[in-house]
Amino acid sequence: MTDPRLELTRIPLIKKILASRWLQWSLVAVTLPFFVLAIFTGLFGTPAGSRNFGIVFVWIVWWGLLMLVLVPFAGRFWCAVCPIPAPGEWLQRRSLVATRENGKLFTLGWKWPRRLNNIWLQSAAFLIVALFAKVILTTPFVSAVTLLILAGIAMATSLLFERRTFCRYICPVGGFIGLYSQVAPVEVRVKDHALCATHHDKTCYSGNEKGYGCPWLVFPATLDTNTYCGLCTECLKTCSLDNVALYARPFGKDLLTTQGRRLDEAYRSLMMLACAPLYTIIFLGPWAEIKEAAYAIGSTGWWLYAFGLLALTLAVVPGIFCVCSALSKFIARAKTSTRKFFVGYATALLPLGLAAWASFSLSFVLVNLSYAWQVLSDPFGWGWNLFGTANWKWTPYLSGWQGYLQIPILLIGLVAAIAVAFRIAREQRVSPRTALPIVLFCVAFTVVIVGLNF
């Protein structure tokens, strides 16, 4: 069977760019000023979120870019250019661009506890952010403090633990970016696994004069999904056998296998799925009482909202999916555990979840994007008009077309989810009809999302 992938590193220019030690620094040097501006505007700018760069550029522009462009088309590219862990990493390396001669990092180098060697902590961090999302996403000061806390944790983690432990195990955003990056049509992979087996130095993991060992604590030879590859391209630089390449590939290639799937990842994909309609409700829907409850932290309404969010994400949606998985197992009359069905079939939820989030993000971004022109000219809300756009009126874009754009996205996600579910059934050597409860679950979820949006 021919390889459907296209090795992009065969193009000399791309290879040269990826091999350059300036690459990651240059990209972070572009995102860092935006991050710094977001912090300063959040701390010192107007408390009116819609007129504050920190809110508009982080939670509308960045979020829209992330969910509509970067994750679906470039996987974890954002992780490679994210400014939050950059200062910690620079400090750890005591270098911004070059490699250290002895390769020793400025860190206590603690190992991350084995029990936390999963994404449960990231999921918990995401839920904490979700509980306070209405305030974090609308209140500039709180948003800036949240970003500073994340940067502080990233810095402390870099000094205490090895490599990019923060990105791999703590970052609240990293978990879902990793899961959904499996859909993306790019990957960094070794070209020939046999060659890796004969390579004694394993410079891709240990580093050499050309680069650092994988900051994401991944041994590239074992990499078979995008989940934990930060696209930092260090392994492309350090592989002395030139055995690592960047590939363009068909969308969702990682979803075709359930090998190595874990319960923490399955649960996370369900949590993300449950959060998509919740975010639609508290940010877009007409339900003023729920929105107010989500904002009024500490009030009875907020406690009810928090209970509802936790119940839905941790119990109700995973519970329904567990019942569907048990039904699948029952139809298959399989002797394998329900857990195996649960974990395996959760892979099918990734394209659906990504589509739901893209659909939400599209609506959110189209409604609010016009604020971006205002804050570009007046980032602090101090009455500036740098580019003459400060007084442009708020205008929701394509307001009559949002439905026509959202429905195809959701349908693509649903069709992909159904296709993956049947594929998983085949992989598990059971009748395709055993996937029907999962298909029904996906259809029902899509109906809910459509119902909330229209």
Added chain:
Amino acid sequence: MKKELFALTIVLLIFVAFPASLFAYQAWRTNTSFGFAQDDVRVIALTANVPNNGGWSPDTIRVNLGERVRLRISSPDVVHGFEIPALGIQVAEILPGHVAEVEFAVSRVGKFPFACTRWCSVDHWRMRGSIKVIDPNNPNPLPQSFAPPLYQQLKIDIDALHPATNVPTQRPSATRGTLLSPVIADDLRVNSPSDVFAKLRTNDALKTNSDSQLWDAIAFAWKQSAGDDAIARGQKLFARDCAACHGESGKGDGPAGRNLPGLAAMQSDNHQMLEIKRGPADFTDAPKMLGASDVLLQGKIIRGGMGTGMPEWRTLYTDQNMWDVISYLRSFVFEYK
């Protein structure tokens, strides 16, 4: 090493020079840069918060006589408005996250109240401040003396009940009143409509006219005395400052008045406690409105409701403003169209 130094320089520029340049630009823009003024204008930042979050900040502004001042007014929460009525300075709209500027110089010494002109919250009326204009050559002038308001000069007890002794059976119409238009010599500000009716009723020349005809004539007299312009001005002020509590139709049913205490009880002349309707006054209540003279109504506007939630307007309204509003209030019992 050179490459590292270059990269480090860029990062330091991003972390230090970039934010520093933003603040420097702001300082330069607001004329506060390094203590040097760009021109002869003093820039004062004024923040408009809803009253529960502190109201105006600062709420007292001191300026020198003749000093040119530029107020940069911003709102962190909701839409506000700004007005210094005595100086005729107004900013119609202060949008959240925007900065509205107004520049002026004051040529007379005094304390000039300013207020929010948009219904920003239930406590909107508390959102007031003042500009104190001082003459540097005479920083402590003798306090100015003012004549007491009319209701005090006439010794009208504005807390007492003044119910109308006569009430029309139908709403008096100024249009119908033009047909009769008797000469009414009474001062329509001092006398209540009910007083005027009583006098007309005893007039032998008007014996043949019905009560309704006399009331129509009174409605016409009040309308003519006020003038259409005053009524129109009063309508605007009422919509801006009164309707939120007293209701658009004057029935005392405005959304902001629902939780106001109003008057629960009041002591009458014979020391008995009378039960009074709670909440903002109902201007369609004919016995009450027809028994109240314009001066009495002005007294209530000047002083406010003393614990009822009704603010005082003496500091913000001119006499003309108050007469205009009262002219419009009469339209709730008199048919003016």
